[in-house]
Amino acid sequence: MKELKLALMGFGNAGQAFARMLLEKDEEIRRKYNTRVIVVAITTKTRGNLVDGWGIDLEKALKNMENSGRFDKILGTLENATSQTIADTVNYDVLVEMTPLEFTSGKMATDHIRSALRRGRHAISANKGPVAWAYKELTQLAAENDCRFLYETTIMDGTPIFNMTRNALKLCQVTEVTGILNSATNYILCELAKGRTKEELVAEGKKRGFIEANPAMDVDGYDAAAKVAVIANVLMEGDLTPTDVERTGIRDITREDVEKATAGDKVIKVMCRAYRDENGKVCGTVGPEEVDKDSIYASIEGTSSIITIKTDLMGTLTIIEEAPEVQQTAYGILADLMTIMKALPEGAK
């Protein structure tokens, strides 16, 4: 049986959901991929780090988070090292990057991934930062070092946007992408109309895990702008960073604005767009717009998302992700892991 050692950078909502999924699918992964997946490192900012080359007991690690919010020493070497040192030195096969988005640089996550790829290890990013800030550099580094850099869950969680375009839309050129890609703001706009307050909604989103640790990331459109940069870079060969995306958030949108739009048969939605301008340059925008109440975008409720991909050969495709929970984020990471496992040579250890 093959073996794949993972290092998890970050063990918050996404990290814990992914660990639960690994436990749940362990037997099936062994059977279908002839691979034993073990986690040899977990890093956090405030809860300690774990390193164990023989494999961390994930069930206990999850229990620790539930019970005390910190790792128990018994589970492995409680490393005081930084996550960067762990990325640089631990013997893993795949680094899974799940730390929070740093909108203005993507730096820490990019450094983790750069280190993994330079060491010839695969990298999976749930964090948009590395794809939004350093896509070209990291894909080139992966190619030079014969490893993979994958990031399915950065857009609409496990919805197979990149798997689909990579595998089923070969030779198609993506000419434009439109979508509602930030669940948190969509949920807030829908619920504002029902009389709830923004503060109440942000607190709920944090608890349920669909709002970033720093709510301004969602409310001020930073998360959506990073997503537009990811889409522009990956699907349209653009060269955008999140700060190049024209961005307006929903901080100034009031319940009255929402009601006024409704009275005019419109709905306010935060629309994300990547397109080519008249000179062929790839551009991106994010901001609230009034859309017709009968449009498909108006029908996107709560934490659901939608993406419309226009192509030259396959016309226009629209995909909706309905009311995802953090499990779908974990599935996107698992999907990338399956891509890596499928390509593992027999006898890999």
Ligand SMILES: NC(=O)c1ccc[n+]([C@@H]2O[C@H](COP(=O)([O-])OP(=O)(O)OC[C@H]3O[C@@H](n4cnc5c(N)ncnc54)[C@H](OP(=O)(O)O)[C@@H]3O)[C@@H](O)[C@H]2O)c1
């Ligand atoms: N949640 C979702 O549904 C979802 C969907 C798609 C993509 N993503 C992306 O996935 C990533 C993780 O999201 P999340 O919801 O799991 O976030 P989260 O719950 O805030 O967890 C972040 C984790 O990263 C750790 N961390 C923060 N700074 C660190 C540092 N300097 N060094 C090492 N670890 C550090 C945190 O440590 P502590 O535990 O000590 O705080 C925590 O364990 C984000 O980039 C997010 O945008 C999330």
